[in-house]
Amino acid sequence: MKNNIEIGLLGLGTVGNGIIHILNHHKKELIAKTGATDVSVRKVLVRDLEKQRGENVNKEMVTTKAEDVLDDPNIDLVIEVMGGIDEAKQYIEKALRNKKHIVSANKDLIALHGDELLSLAEENNAEFLYEASVAGGIPILRSLTEGLASDRITKMIGIVNGTTNYMLTKMTKEELGYDEALQQAKDQGFAESDPTADLEGLDAARKMVILARLGFSASVRLDDVYLKGMNAVTAEDIDFGQQLGYTLKLIGIAHRNEEGIEVSVEPVFIPEDHPLASVHDEYNAVYVYGEAVGETMFYGPGAGSLPTATAVVSDVMSVIRQIRLGAATQVNVADKSETVLKKEEDIRAKYFIRLHVRDVAGAFKSLTSVFTSNKVSFEKLIQLPMESEELAEVVMVTHETSRTNFEQIINDIENLDVVETVKSRYRVEGGEADVPEQRDLALV
Amino acid sequence: MKNNIEIGLLGLGTVGNGIIHILNHHKKELIAKTGATDVSVRKVLVRDLEKQRGENVNKEMVTTKAEDVLDDPNIDLVIEVMGGIDEAKQYIEKALRNKKHIVSANKDLIALHGDELLSLAEENNAEFLYEASVAGGIPILRSLTEGLASDRITKMIGIVNGTTNYMLTKMTKEELGYDEALQQAKDQGFAESDPTADLEGLDAARKMVILARLGFSASVRLDDVYLKGMNAVTAEDIDFGQQLGYTLKLIGIAHRNEEGIEVSVEPVFIPEDHPLASVHDEYNAVYVYGEAVGETMFYGPGAGSLPTATAVVSDVMSVIRQIRLGAATQVNVADKSETVLKKEEDIRAKYFIRLHVRDVAGAFKSLTSVFTSNKVSFEKLIQLPMESEELAEVVMVTHETSRTNFEQIINDIENLDVVETVKSRYRVEGGEADVPEQRDLALV
Structure with a gap:
């Protein structure tokens, strides 16, 4: 039973810094809750050695060589928050083969290669958790796989993109036009300089693929998602919808019945007294229907340095508990039956x-x-x-x-x-x- | 590693029957998700042997002798859904001493004796889970202890009693009087024949004690809760509040800061655009503030046979995973520092x-x-x-x-x-x- 847990961090952007902040700021509680004697970051992969870092990152910790993290036998767990696909995938695969556990926030990678990486984790008796990849600070993946594990989930409706929800809120409440709303989202830091993936629904589609896979224990690929962005939405459409009692949201839907599974992302009108209609601004929410539990909803911040870092560090704590239990093996026994898409x-x-x-x-x-x-x-x-x-x-x-x-x-x-x-x-x-x-x- | 999990059930009321329904109805998925070869109920403690039971309960399964459940060496896990305090406590203690894992939905018992029972579980290397005791189908305890584990929770605001929320919704939306609203709640099955514990806030207080303990890793007793029921609420009060932009809810508040912890249950006015204000009818919700994550909310059914049974069976699945991992020991290392109540x-x-x-x-x-x-x-x-x-x-x-x-x-x-x-x-x-x-x- 290893009591002193050492972490390797791939990437030191806003989320990486948030993770280091939480690991330091909440160290006492973290140790109390996991039973570890210490939890610390040993090595951090960065792009620029010379860049000024915060007080919790010293010169000896940072490296530009991935192998300093991936091959260090003292490192038990690798956190991947570097983003991107090919390089991140290659690093994670190497870490898994070196029997290191993985926590990742990388929705792009997991939507594309999640099944493959999870299999590799299983072969190597390593944990692979990725709560932060969907809806930032909301513990939705854990709720699907554990809290609602005994139920049969039939439908998930998600507001899983903060940029578009912020814009639609402004267009609805303040009657802004599309371009004005987009500019405000950029000014407030809720839209990236290139917001294409958000506006076209691709970002939401990646998250819906991850939700559908977990919620339905099914193989769903990004290509299976019916996708329509919000580029064509006008203030007039929103206004006419409101006159009929509806609110417009960019919504991801994952539904299954005896005919199969459908996953879609598109602007959708929902009744204004539906709980999702009151999810405003940059907030996210996932509405989940289960056969037994009925309707539940999980609401919270979908992005941001500290909320995302909270999800990552909570995953880290789960992994530490598994390490301490001496049970570093997933009981990863998802239903492997063939996935049928609805016609x-x-x-x-x-x-x-x-x-x-x-x-x-x-x-x-x-x-x-x-x-x-x-x-x-x-x-x-x-x-x-x-x-x-x-x-x-x-x-x-x-x-x-x-x-x-x-x-x-x-x-x-x-x-x-x-x-x-x-x-x-x-x-x-x-x-x-x-x-x-x-x-x-x-x-x- | 035991692969064939046998369950003892204490109590066969609506929740007990819901549990048997889910265990049978979702057996294939349950087995797939836990990796067990079989999960079945071996014995059920009932009061009346002669009562007609559903098709999934045969004569050989039922008994009126508690020891048939508690002393059966084949039973790995005991589910307690009989309610009440003294007898339930005595049975759970005996089961724990016999090294059986426990899943309970008994908020009264856990609010009063939770600390004691958890210690006994730890001594006996047994799991003790009780998700169903708070907010029925909402996986809130798991979200606090796992999903938000890395964060420092500072405030929880809960609508955790369905009876009073149903009544207040009717009084607010349909302008019913108190007595009329209570009668409707009874007619709809949302109020018991003796609703005193609901109306006086005691039921909500028990749940807030459990939330405060888990969320703050603190020792909070039922006596520590400031309690005011909804008995004095009038339709006029609600109406005047609405004129000022507020909605009245029976709210549990658990708050901590450097001065200590406070826990209260009372009718509270909240702004009508607050997410809790749109929690209607018999639904429950818990709003959680964490230092890092900010605002999150968990919404769903607070009671009912199948939602409550979902929470119980999800706990059962967690226990089975632990049994299969060969790691039947809680890493139960809560912060034992002294609890200071606010003045x-x-x-x-x-x-x-x-x-x-x-x-x-x-x-x-x-x-x-x-x-x-x-x-x-x-x-x-x-x-x-x-x-x-x-x-x-x-x-x-x-x-x-x-x-x-x-x-x-x-x-x-x-x-x-x-x-x-x-x-x-x-x-x-x-x-x-x-x-x-x-x-x-x-x-x-």
């Missing part, structure tokens, strides 16, 4: 559609005939006059239909002479929205 | 006060002089005329002050000739409430 025609949802329709006799009849011939009715509809007297704004929410049928409907609508343009279309989730009576709507 | 004068909060004041010249001056002489100002105030022309309704929210100072203020107010009666008083938590501009208030 497009089995992916069912309600949809919000916004159209500009020519204000001519028979226009409405042509429109409704498209729905009738595709066997879908709509549960809500607003028609509003527009400044141009020749056009009318039509907003509708359909009853549930399949994705293939919905695409057919959109195609048919676009071919109607009376339809000038399909302005926007969104999936609708989370049950029925109540349209407050006092709202001044031209409901048909 | 009354160090417990600080804002307060809501509602008064009936005689409508005479100088009344307001006498009232404000009480606050001035006690060095507290108020941040919000409404004065409204009443049907009786001689009286005015005055509602105010103070700035933060100590509990002792607040009691002095109430005492001074009650002694004023111009005050007819102090109608109600509530603690206010969770930051500033925005008073929406469009509200028609006589704000002074």
